[in-house]
Amino acid sequence: MTEQPGAGLPGPWTAILDEARRYPSPHNSQPITVRVHDDRRAEFFYDLDRGLPAENFGIPFAHVCAGVFLESLATVAAAHGWAVRETLRLAGMDFSSPQRQHLLGGLELTPAPVTDAAREQMAAFRRRRTSRRPYDRRLVDRAVLEEVPALAGGMGQRFGCTDEQVLVDDLIRINQETLFDDLRDDAVHEEILTWIRTSKRQAAATRDGLSAETMLIPGPLLRIAMRHRWLWDLPLVGGLFRRVYLATMRGVRELGWLTGPFETPADHVEAGRCFLRLWLAFTRHGVDLHPFGTVITNPRSHAAFVERTGIDESGGRMAWMLFRYGTGKPPPRARRRTLDAMLLDRETTAVAS
Incomplete structure (x- = not known):
């Protein structure tokens, strides 16, 4: 046995x-x-x-x-x-x-x-689970968006959101451009490469990382795009990469973000607790979620995000999480x-x- x-x-x-x-x-x-x-x-x-x-x-x-x-x-x-x-x-x-x-x-x-x-x-x-699939363009039940801010507020965080399509599209564009910007940083590019899994066999062997399957990008295309970053700057090839990536963002009607204390390790731990609790609240209501982490960690993108949304980051508070949420087909499950x-x-x- x-x-x-x-x-x-x-x-x-x-x-x-x-x-x-x-x-x-x-x-x-x-x-x-x-x-x-x-x-x-x-x-x-x-x-x-x-x-x-x-x-x-x-x-x-x-x-x-x-x-x-x-x-x-x-x-x-x-x-x-x-x-x-x-x-x-x-x-x-x-x-x-x-x-x-x-x-x-x-x-x-x-x-x-x-x-x-x-x-x-x-x-x-x-x-x-994280859903990088296209969403079905339906707005989330307003009752969900009453529960989530209360949960966040009870943990010292502020939940913000928008369903203004122009703003949603702008922030998705910022997210997409962030990936290209990060790839120009040698250290970040090398770090990302260690976590990319371009085939089901590779993902099954490591049981971690960002798999082509969960990212909804063909494995060979992902391998070429990540290992030959100079191709992103070519008009035709770069345009293809952008279209494939943005195709996964179809149907996104709403984005949410969290702002709160983010100065000390204790702040960071409490932020993580809050995010998981909110994620489970969305899940209980049948709503999918996909974090846009690089918008937060990339300085230029973070500044553009904050400026575009008018978020107040004074007093030790920071907009430390941005994510899309909505409904759609069940996504593939990432391996553990x-x-x-x-x-x-x-x-x-x-x-x-």
């Missing part, structure tokens, strides 16, 4: 972590690792080899990813009858450190009753690494914090 991944873990950790590992992460890099100590206690880490330090705000978004994971873990644990108590250690990350596992903190499980709300949230977590790949043994050395 084949041994199940994580089968040797004590207590409920196998069941909880095997579902929590499906948390969303930038470039589907899946950087969170866990060391389980006993049936109630564990530590979690950020694998620096799976980070995105070349991008502007790449390091802050490492802590955003940690927040997304913590909200995912809490969601799964609640449906299994557990609450998660955290002891966070939010030191700055040094991506040049020889010790590649950066300690983020301790985790402890405590028994908790399973509520109907916890079951509903878990169902949404299981259904959640196995539970065993997420687990650390007790001898693994971590960065002190």
